[in-house]
Amino acid sequence: MRISKAIVTLFGALFGALGVGFWLAPERLAQRFDLQALGVAGLSTLRADMGGAFLTLAFLCLVGAWMKRRALLIAAAGVLSLIVVGRILAFAITGSPAAMGANMVVEVAAVIALLVHARALARMQAAEARPVRPVRALVIGALIIGALGAGLSVAAHNPKVQDALVAKAVRTQVQRTNKALLGDDALRVAICGSSAPLPSPDRAKACVAVMAGGKVYIVDSGPESTKNLMRWSLPLDQVGGVLLTHFHSDHIGDLGELNLQSWVQGRAAPMPVYGGPGVEQVVAGFNAAYAQDEVYRVAHHTAQLLPPSAGTMIARPIAMPTEAQPHTAVLLDDGRMRITAIETNHAPVKPAYAYRFDYRGRSVVITGDTTAWAPLVEASRGADVMVSEAMNREMVAALQKVTGETGRPRVSHIMHDIQSYHLSPTEAATMANAAGVKLLVFYHLLPAPDNAVLRTVFTRGVDEVRKGRWDLSSDGSLYTLPVGSTDVLVGRVAY
Ligand SMILES: [Zn+2]
Numbered sequence: 075m076r077i078s079k080a081i082v083t084l085f086g087a088l089f090g091a092l093g094v095g096f097w098l099a100p101e102r103l104a105q106r107f108d109l110q111a112l113g114v115a116g117l118s119t120l121r122a123d124m125g126g127a128f129l130t131l132a133f134l135c136l137v138g139a140w141m142k143r144r145a146l147l148i149a150a151a152g153v154l155s156l157i158v159v160g161r162i163l164a165f166a167i168t169g170s171p172a173a174m175g176a177n178m179v180v181e182v183a184a185v186i187a188l189l190v191h192a193r194a195l196a197r198m199q200a201a202e203a204r205p206v207r208p209v210r211a212l213v214i215g216a217l218i219i220g221a222l223g224a225g226l227s228v229a230a231h232n233p234k235v236q237d238a239l240v241a242k243a244v245r246t247q248v249q250r251t252n253k254a255l256l257g258d259d260a261l262r263v264a265i266c267g268s269s270a271p272l273p274s275p276d277r278a279k280a281c282v283a284v285m286a287g288g289k290v291y292i293v294d295s296g297p298e299s300t301k302n303l304m305r306w307s308l309p310l311d312q313v314g315g316v317l318l319t320h321f322h323s324d325h326i327g328d329l330g331e332l333n334l335q336s337w338v339q340g341r342a343a344p345m346p347v348y349g350g351p352g353v354e355q356v357v358a359g360f361n362a363a364y365a366q367d368e369v370y371r372v373a374h375h376t377a378q379l380l381p382p383s384a385g386t387m388i389a390r391p392i393a394m395p396t397e398a399q400p401h402t403a404v405l406l407d408d409g410r411m412r413i414t415a416i417e418t419n420h421a422p423v424k425p426a427y428a429y430r431f432d433y434r435g436r437s438v439v440i441t442g443d444t445t446a447w448a449p450l451v452e453a454s455r456g457a458d459v460m461v462s463e464a465m466n467r468e469m470v471a472a473l474q475k476v477t478g479e480t481g482r483p484r485v486s487h488i489m490h491d492i493q494s495y496h497l498s499p500t501e502a503a504t505m506a507n508a509a510g511v512k513l514l515v516f517y518h519l520l521p522a523p524d525n526a527v528l529r530t531v532f533t534r535g536v537d538e539v540r541k542g543r544w545d546l547s548s549d550g551s552l553y554t555l556p557v558g559s560t561d562v563l564v565g566r567v568a569y
């Protein structure tokens with residue numbers, strides 16, 4: 075009786091934690107459940123429906139067990155049984171055992187525990203068991219929790235326990251690798267920096283990792299983005315190249331760190347950095363700035379371990395043919411992966427390029443910074459995914475107004491100027507429609523919308539314009555395009 079009550083309580087607590095989790099961080103929990111949240115409406119469904127369903131289950135389990143209400147326990151068992159039936163149905167339709175998933179084991183176990191406890195309650199009530207003593211139960215519960223807490227606290231202060239925990243954490247961290255993301259079974263696109271020059275606590279500046287065929291290509295290396303790539307345990311020694319859309323600081327600031335980390339991880343040759351004419355100057359500057367660091371590391375760790383010849387970057391300027399529109403140039407084509415630079419309009423910034431990746435029938439375009447630009451639509455035609463910069467003009471105009479009113483005329487002036495050379499979310503949606511892309515992804519978010527209300531305001535009007543799917547990215551957003559399929563899967567980098 076007590077055991078079954080404890081088990082039902084544990085299930086109740088688990089469901090409660092999941093419910094609260096879906097309320098607070100639906101994107102993160104959705105990943106655990108293999109769910110995809112598309113746009114604000116999808117996120118709302120996760121938060122409201124999934125959060126509500128789990129909290130209802132928690133309520134039925136906990137109130138049923140502690141208030142001795144059999145009907146509630148049976149109701150919880152009924153809901154869970156329907157969920158299990160749904161999973162069996164999914165298995166019958168798809169024929170894939172994955173459709174049932176590991177969650178079914180938990181659900182079946184919860185149904186059994188609920189029914190066992192309901193039966194025990196029925197027996198007890200029939201025998202008119204002793205009246206409940208809530209005070210005694212509370213005291214015993216508090217003592218148990220107190221004893222557990224004290225035990226854990228003592229253990230956490232014990233050096234041996236601490237060392238064991240540290241050793242385990244180090245082993246887990248070191249052994250972790252995300253090499254599978256570079257597999258040749260799909261074209262994968264991860265957002266390693268989703269913000270623009272304005273600071274955001276959880277977002278690095280412009281960076282997109284495109285992965286396929288054992289290589290990772292980095293489109294722009296915005297400040298803080300290398301930290302993301304390292305936290306994800308991506309094999310940075312396999313960087314096939316860095317592709318700069320243009321040379322604004324929010325797109326190049328982490329180039330030195332990216333090169334250094336890639337070299338230290340074992341890259342065998344200088345890192346190619348592609349970009350418009352002028353990339354030579356950028357690369358030479360970073361190479362010069364990091365030259366002393368390279369000398370120290372070689373002296374410390376030996377040239378055998380860190381070959382100096384592989385430690386630098388090498389500029390690969392892409393000249394754009396000027397004859398026919400759109401202006402495009404293929405910078406790499408190995409028979410499986412083709413990368414094309416596309417001239418865009420970020421005037422007065424020139425050159426400014428977008429990049430299109432075509433890998434075994436799947437494709438993605440990354441716009442870089444640009445205005446709405448017909449040649450870019452032309453060159454993006456038929457792509458599976460368009461990763462587009464996005465600036466909410468109304469929000470930037472509000473920043474312009476407030477900074478002007480509060481005695482910051484320089485900032486206000488800049489906020490005015492930048493409104494003319496970026497894409498609004500609805501302009502990007504119009505371009506994506508015209509190009510016929512399956513999924514439009516917003517990144518380079520200006521300003522970064524860092525709460526739910528701002529995210530809704532930022533993408534206001536997109537649903538009305540966009541004919542197709544769209545997603546507002548954050549650092550870690552992952553888009554998977556399996557080879558031999560037309561699917562576009564939305565998820566997050568697991569690390
Ligand atoms: Zn930018």
Ligand SMILES: [Zn+2]
Binds near residue numbers: 320322420423443
């Ligand atoms: Zn720019």
